[in-house]
Amino acid sequence: EVQLVESGGGLVKPGGSLRLSCAVSGFTFSSYVMKWVRQAPGKGLEWVSSIDTSSSIIYYADSVKGRFTISRDNARNSLYLQMNSLRAEDTAVYYCARAGLKNYIVYWGRGTLVTVSP
Amino acid sequence: DIQMTQSPSTLSASVGDRVAITCRASQSISRWLAWYQQNPGKAPKLLIYEASTLESGVPSRFSGSGSGAEFTLTISSLQPDDFATYYCQQYNSPPWTFGQGTKVEIK
Numbered sequence: 655e656v657q658l659v660e661s662g663g664g665l666v667k668p669g670g671s672l673r674l675s676c677a678v679s680g681f682t683f684s685s686y687v688m689k690w691v692r693q694a695p696g697k698g699l700e701w702v703s704s705i706d707t708s709s710s711i712i713y714y715a716d717s718v719k720g721r722f723t724i725s726r727d728n729a730r731n732s733l734y735l736q737m738n739s740l741r742a743e744d745t746a747v748y749y750c751a752r753a754g755l756k757n758y759i760v761y762w763g764r765g766t767l768v769t770v771s772p
Numbered sequence: 773d774i775q776m777t778q779s780p781s782t783l784s785a786s787v788g789d790r791v792a793i794t795c796r797a798s799q800s801i802s803r804w805l806a807w808y809q810q811n812p813g814k815a816p817k818l819l820i821y822e823a824s825t826l827e828s829g830v831p832s833r834f835s836g837s838g839s840g841a842e843f844t845l846t847i848s849s850l851q852p853d854d855f856a857t858y859y860c861q862q863y864n865s866p867p868w869t870f871g872q873g874t875k876v877e878i879k
Contacts, residue, residue, distance in 0.1 A: 689868075699808075699816065699859055699870040713866045749815055757863035758806035760827070762815035 656680035656761050658750045663766030670740050670770070676733040676750030676763060684728035687753035690735050692746035693765075702748070703735065704757065718744075740770045774798050774862050778871035784879040789850045793874045795860035797841040804864040807836055807845045810873075811856045819858075820845065850876070 662674040674690070690702040703724040704713045712724055723736040733750055747765040754760040775798040785791050795805065803823040808816035818827045820836035823843055833848040847854055855878055860871040 698873045699810075699861075701861075701868045701870065704866070704868070715867050754818075754821060756804065756821075757866075757868050758818065758821040758861065759808070759816070760818055762817075764815055 656752070658752065658761055658763035660748065660750045660763045660766035663748065663768045665769045665771065666740055667772055668741060668770055671736070671738045672740065672768060674735040674737065674748055674750075674766060674768070678731050678733065678750075678752070681752070681761075683726075683731040687757065688724075688726060688733045689751040689753060689757075689759060690724060690733075691749045691751050691759070691762075692744075692768075693749070694743075694746040697746075700746075704753070705733070737768070740768075742770050744768060745770050773867055774801060774864065774869055776860055776862055776869050776871040778858075778860060778874045780874060781872065782875045782877060784877050785850050786879045787850055787852060791847045791850055791876060793845045793858055793860075793876075795838075795843045795845070795871050797843075797862055797864075800840045801862045801864035803839050804862060805836075805838070805843050806861045806863065807834075808859045808861065809854075809856045810859065816859065847876075 657679045659677045689704045705724045721739045725734045749765045750763040751759040752761040777796045779794045805823045807820040810816040824836040835846045837844050857873045857875045
């Protein structure tokens with residue numbers, strides 16, 4: 655069974671940092687592009703970042719470029735998102751996701767809530 | 773960036789109805805389009821990819837069509853589990869963008 659389990663969310667003050675983790679199982683992690691997608695409360699889905707299998711090709715949404723860093727550890731079957739200089743508008747549920755053969759998303763985690771507030 | 777626009781934003785329908793949701797891209801994306809269903813408090817679920825390919829395990833009442841810049845998700849006979857929010861997503865080129873969502877609610 656495929657599982658993606660996010661952790662690391664929580665309440666942080668504006669300007670602060672958080673590191674999200676995603677532990678995966680049930681598939682060969684090193685073979686798939688991975689993504690982070692977020693959803694602000696009551697809003698739609700927003701792609702945040704993607705990383706290819708060897709960490710060679712990385713993309714970011716303009717809204718997080720320069721502040722967030724995606725990484726992966728294929729030996730640990732884990733995906734990460736380092737979030738710095740957090741803003742109120744970064745408040746959202748952050749989903750870890752696995753791509754299919756192309757950049758659609760086949761599997762999603764349950765999400766972890768990040769709240770940026772004084 | 774490619775903008776994705778869904779219509780309608782909200783759709784009221786009854787069990788058994790045939791419903792259609794449209795997704796328009798701001799430029800051609802060939803057939804690189806996916807559809808997802810999301811229930812409240814849950815993660816999205818993949819329904820369709822490459823515009824019309826049904827994901828394994830998805831009921832056949834869901835279908836997708838279109839190419840270029842205009843796409844449609846059709847539910848042939850709405851079931852109680854189908855009252856949810858639906859999103860399209862283009863994967864022609866980054867940034868991978870989603871439509872704003874269409875909420876299908878009970879009439």
